[in-house]
Structures are given as structure tokens and as C-alpha cells.
Amino acid sequence: MTLSEEDYIKAIYHLGKGEQAPVSTNAVAEKMDTKPSSVTDMVKKLSEKGVVNYRRYKGVRLTEYGLKIALSIVRKHRLWEVFLVEKLHFSWDEVHEVAEQLEHVKSEKLIDELDKHLGFPKIDPHGDPIPSKEGEFKKAVKKLLSEVLTGTNGVCVGVKDSSPPFLKFLDKNNIALGDPIIVLEKEEFDGSLTIKINNKEMRISEQIASNLFVEIID
Amino acid sequence: MTLSEEDYIKAIYHLGKGEQAPVSTNAVAEKMDTKPSSVTDMVKKLSEKGVVNYRRYKGVRLTEYGLKIALSIVRKHRLWEVFLVEKLHFSWDEVHEVAEQLEHVKSEKLIDELDKHLGFPKIDPHGDPIPSKEGEFKKAVKKLLSEVLTGTNGVCVGVKDSSPPFLKFLDKNNIALGDPIIVLEKEEFDGSLTIKINNKEMRISEQIASNLFVEIID
DNA sequence: ATAATATTTTAGACAAATCTAAAAATTTGT
């Protein structure tokens, strides 16, 4: 697969939400910042290679083979994102464009070893799940922080209460959307939590925890 | 710079030994596994961009600007090689083709942080020096292991005594050419050394050390 | 149902990087 082909496969995958729905030429063109006619050309080529099913004017869908390729690219992309954040101190919003380049590097051993080096993470810094080598992955689920089990890894993805005092609290404590979070301990007595966020441990009250949404792997 | 341009720049750099000597079209073609006519075309383009000096039939040389680019590519290549060996357990002979891909990833922060993550190494797993961000680097020097200072990082590059018993000894102890080596301690009494090789500590006699050449940074 | 609108495809052109075959310049051998 060439660079360009891989980019198209990924775009079709992401637009296909899961995978099934056929994706329109225009949608792909917009996502890839290119022209619909270019998409038509590429999609024909991918179809000949057995990567997508395509009928003219009817949109395009990944085949099973194409889905496998897409998942392996997504896996690489997300593992590299974890690497950049955990090992190289990138912030979660800086990683995308670099991972976009790294995901195209071809070496099975590289990815296997990177996975091991990172401790086989199941979730990336944006809270999205990382497909296994075999292309399986769990869906991410949104829960209130107060409802997750001790030991859970997740990512902050939203607030229930968006009042200024609460937002100010988050800001003051350096908690931002997209931050990875781990629940280390739950205090039975008052429902307060010890969490690790941005590599810093802190304790938060049940009130706070029940107003913060996190995305976790089910 | 495109992928292809970067590959040509690197080839011209390596063939130029240091940098100065003009490099023949044929030599570049052979190194890049392409045809001389393709080299001529590319070299014209690089010349227009100010990367090389080129006069037809006279060969090609990097400009100062071109040299800077070459050194930044070499720096990236060698830092990735260190990463692959030290963090991902690649052996020194597996790293090249993967580093060849990684070296093209564009992100200044990525390389700065990688450098930091690796502890600012000065030498790659093949014993070649790593240029600094500013494009400076020390020359590698070949010495007998017995002559280097405690704490030195180096790479096995040859033997003085190539008799079967000595080679058998190296083999039995898993010491091969290309292996990275660190001198941890020198025993004054008998001149024996404690070294770390292949991530394993071992003690070797002065006799052995004075028959093994290592490449180090001066 | 059909006209207007929007989407998608086709046809033909272009730039980048490569190739082959032939021409031009350089180097070598005597």
C-alpha cells in the first residue's frame, strides 16, 4: 500500500463509523482535502485491489480485507500517540500530525515492540480504543467518573455541570478535556477518589467526580 | 523536501565522505539503485533549490545548506537507531531499514524529545557519531578496548588477534562485531575490565581487552 | 412527474520521479 492509498483507507474507515455504511465520494474528498474526481480515481484502484467495494454513484465501503488494513493503521496511529504523550512529553493536542506520519512506517516488529514498551495500552490519549494486533477492540464508553471501578484508565471527555465555578475548579487544578486519568482509590466513607491525572496524584470529592465524564474501555 | 530528495541528499553526503569531494552521477545511481539519467534529473532540481553545486559532466557536491540538511537526516536516522536498540530490543543489524523510514518524519519537537528520552547519545549502535542539532559532531576513533577510559561508550569494530582460540572465545561469550559496549570499571591490579555488552555485564581480562578494537567518540 | 439542483464520473491535462535509447562529453590506452 502506498502512503496515499493508506490515507484513503483510513478516511473511508473513519467516515464509515464502525465500518458498514457506504461513504460518499464527496465526503471522502472533503475529509482528505482533495477533489471528488480524485477520489473516484483512487477508489477504482482500491476496488481492483480488493480493498473496497465500489459501484459508481453508489459510494464506497471497505471490504473485510480493507477493514483489516484500516484497523492496523489505526492501531499504529494510536500506539504512536501513546508513545508521544507518555514517553516524549507531548500534550494530547500536539500528537495528531506527528502520529499521522509515524503510522505509515512499515515494520511488524516495530509495532509489536512499541506495544510492549508502552505496556500494551488499550486506549489512546484522546480516549479512543487501540485495536489489537488481530484487529479487535472494545468500544469506548462514556461514564461519570464517580461510576467507574478502581484501577480504571480513561480520558476526560466532558462535564455534566458546566457552571463557571466548576469549570474554574477544573482549570485551577489543571484538569482539561482530553487528559488521561487513572482511578487509584475510592474512599468508601465519603465517596472521594484518589486519581492520577497528568502524572500527578490528587484527591477529589464525590461531587466533583459525579460531574466529570470520562471515556473508558468497557 | 520530498522523500526522494532527502534520499538523494543523504546518498550524496555519504558518498562525499565528510562532504567535500564531488560525487559522480554513476556512483549516486548505484547507491540509490536507480539509473544515471534519473540522477541527472534530480541533481538539476536540487541544484536549482540551492542544495547542491552541479556542473554537467563534473559531478555534484552539497552546498553548505545541503550539508545542513544531510546532517539533520543523519541525526534523525541515528537517534532512531539508538531508540530501536535501546528501547525496543532490536539487534544492531535489524535497525537500518526501519530507521530509513523513521528518519523522514518531520517534527522538530519529536527529535528533540527523542534525543532527551535517550539521554543525548553521542554514538549510534553501529559506532557512528550522532550530529548535534546544530550539525556538529565528533569523529569516531578506533582504539583498543584496553586503552579507553572508564565510562566510555563504544562499539566493537574489529580484532587485533584473529586466531581461532580468540575468535572462539568471543563467540562463546556472545561478543560480535557491531555490538555496543560500555566500560564500567577498570581493575588497577590486573588491568581487567568490567564491561556491559548486549545489556549483560561481564568481566574480561587485560589480554582480551588489548585484542579488541572499539570505535568511540574522541 | 418533471424541472431544477446537487453529486459523481469521465475525459483530458499536468507535475514528480522514473525509465530506455540515443547523443554528447570525458577519460583512457597506446
Added chain:
DNA sequence: ACAAATTTTTAGATTTGTCTAAAATATTAT
């Protein structure tokens, strides 16, 4: 020094991925 051999360049073609403009198909609104 000059013919032969070698190296290098030119000219023209090819492939990949893209583009524009026009034609074909599908969708929508009345």
C-alpha cells in the same frame, strides 16, 4: 594525439496521483 571505451546527458515515454471542465446520474422540490 586520437581512437576506443566509458560516463553523462538529453529526448521522449511511463506511472502515480492530482486537477479542471464537461457530461452523466441521482436527488429534491413543486
